[in-house]
Amino acid sequence: MKVSIIGQGYVGLTISAFAAAEHEVVGFDNSQKVVDQLNKGISHIEGVESEVIAKWAKAGRYKATTNGADIKGSDIVVIAVPTPLTKDRQPDMSFIEAACKTIAENIDRPVLVINESTSFPGTVRTVIKPMIEKLSANKFDHMYAISPERVDPGRGDYNQKNTPRLYAGLTPAASAKTREFYASFCDQLVEVSSPEVAESAKLFENTFRQVNIALVNEFAQIAHKLGISVNEVLDAANTKPYGFMKFTPSAGVGGHCIPVDPTYLAHVATQLGTPSTFIERANEVNLEMPLYIVDRVEADNGGSLKGKSVLVVGVAYKPNVADVRETPAEIVIEELRRRGAVVAWHDDVVGSWQGENSSPLTGADISIVVTMHSVVKAADVLASAPYVFDTTGKVKGAKTL
Numbered sequence: 561m562k563v564s565i566i567g568q569g570y571v572g573l574t575i576s577a578f579a580a581a582e583h584e585v586v587g588f589d590n591s592q593k594v595v596d597q598l599n600k601g602i603s604h605i606e607g608v609e610s611e612v613i614a615k616w617a618k619a620g621r622y623k624a625t626t627n628g629a630d631i632k633g634s635d636i637v638v639i640a641v642p643t644p645l646t647k648d649r650q651p652d653m654s655f656i657e658a659a660c661k662t663i664a665e666n667i668d669r670p671v672l673v674i675n676e677s678t679s680f681p682g683t684v685r686t687v688i689k690p691m692i693e694k695l696s697a698n699k700f701d702h703m704y705a706i707s708p709e710r711v712d713p714g715r716g717d718y719n720q721k722n723t724p725r726l727y728a729g730l731t732p733a734a735s736a737k738t739r740e741f742y743a744s745f746c747d748q749l750v751e752v753s754s755p756e757v758a759e760s761a762k763l764f765e766n767t768f769r770q771v772n773i774a775l776v777n778e779f780a781q782i783a784h785k786l787g788i789s790v791n792e793v794l795d796a797a798n799t800k801p802y803g804f805m806k807f808t809p810s811a812g813v814g815g816h817c818i819p820v821d822p823t824y825l826a827h828v829a830t831q832l833g834t835p836s837t838f839i840e841r842a843n844e845v846n847l848e849m850p851l852y853i854v855d856r857v858e859a860d861n862g863g864s865l866k867g868k869s870v871l872v873v874g875v876a877y878k879p880n881v882a883d884v885r886e887t888p889a890e891i892v893i894e895e896l897r898r899r900g901a902v903v904a905w906h907d908d909v910v911g912s913w914q915g916e917n918s919s920p921l922t923g924a925d926i927s928i929v930v931t932m933h934s935v936v937k938a939a940d941v942l943a944s945a946p947y948v949f950d951t952t953g954k955v956k957g958a959k960t961l
């Protein structure tokens with residue numbers, strides 16, 4: 561089959577690499593830079609090896625393109641574009657709309673359109689289908705389905721093959737064809753009764769994480785006031801063999817999923833006139849964490865950070881990826897600078913960010929660990945400053961949350 565995948569980022573490129581083993585894949589992206597790199601066999605995504613992209617490109621099974629006309633002749637089109645929030649924290653559907661336009665303008669026969677982008681329940685039925693139909697003047701009777709992406713970039717144990725995949729079509733024929741496609745590279749497929757169930761399941765998975773992260777972050781603050789170690793309490797609670805799942809405190813949440821997806825769920829709740837108070841409170845707690853950390857560090861250092869050299873260790877939003885989207889390190893750094901500290905950061909996985917480069921892991925008055933990549937040695941972090949505050953619980957001997 562010819563499969564076109566719109567968006568060649570974390571999700572789209574990961575799918576492309578797996579699907580190309582069985583299908584002819586066209587990776588459409590509107591970034592010329594991304595496309596040029598991919599066609600040179602260079603992957604920009606952790607977990608997708610450059611050799612794999614180069615191998616499929618050489619075998620004629622994979623081609624990246626910015627030319628919408630290249631998706632003509634597809635049997636399946638997968639949408640894998642960003643679904644961020646607008647400035648006023650509402651779902652930003654502009655990327656999905658642009659992808660629908662590309663499909664409507666270029667697809668020349670009935671196809672199966674699958675959405676993998678995370679969005680609110682009803683997106684396939686009430687946004688994607690009507691938009692493609694409108695923009696293509698209803699020329700073709702396409703099939704539509706959702707299969708929400710669950711990829712966790714940087715993770716070794718679960719990947720496209722062994723992570724169960726949810727899916728649902730708008731019609732039984734769409735469901736059957738969606739199953740046939742994913743069965744070619746996924747071990748376990750789980751059909752649900754409607755696209756809205758699949759869309760909601762994806763949002764609930766990430767909301768579950770968001771709320772539990774916020775809960776443990778709030779508890780870390782209570783434990784500190786009690787004068788006990790939050791990590792020791794969590795380890796103790798975790799000895800219960802049932803009914804408890806351990807989440808660990810942190811500098812806050814980052815990435816494209818946890819800070820964003822729950823707000824898509826809150827959006828539909830508001831539209832339906834039902835409260836989503838957990839989501840709102842969890843967002844508040846997680847967003848306040850970077851400031852709480854700066855407060856703690858300031859209090860430990862004589863109540864002022866003015867003129868102190870502070871090294872923020874790890875600016876990616878999670879370990880072992882170069883992804884800095886929505887990273888809590890950004891707020892930590894901004895707040896430190898606002899309070900007069902002289903701030904540098906160390907993260908050789910990220911390398912350069914916001915016009916600054918990773919600094920050496922040494923010579924600071926204060927080090928604050930936001931993210932601990934596995935290439936970083938705890939002993940080096942401890943030696944980098946006389947005072948080290950570790951938000952990750954991975955640097956033994958440092959001050960902790």
Ligand SMILES: NC(=O)c1ccc[n+]([C@@H]2O[C@H](COP(=O)([O-])OP(=O)(O)OC[C@H]3O[C@@H](n4cnc5c(N)ncnc54)[C@H](O)[C@@H]3O)[C@@H](O)[C@H]2O)c1
Pocket residue numbers: 566567568569570571572588589590591594640641642643655658659662676677678679709710711712713816817
């Ligand atoms: N990254 C994850 O871990 C993850 C996991 C599960 C679900 N998701 C969801 O998957 C979707 C995609 O996320 P991502 O992390 O892959 O994003 P990304 O930013 O890594 O990649 C998106 C790509 O789409 C391209 N793009 C943007 N608009 C386009 C358009 N109109 N046409 C063609 N290409 C376009 C961008 O240039 C970029 O390369 C989002 O809805 C996200 O919430 C992401």
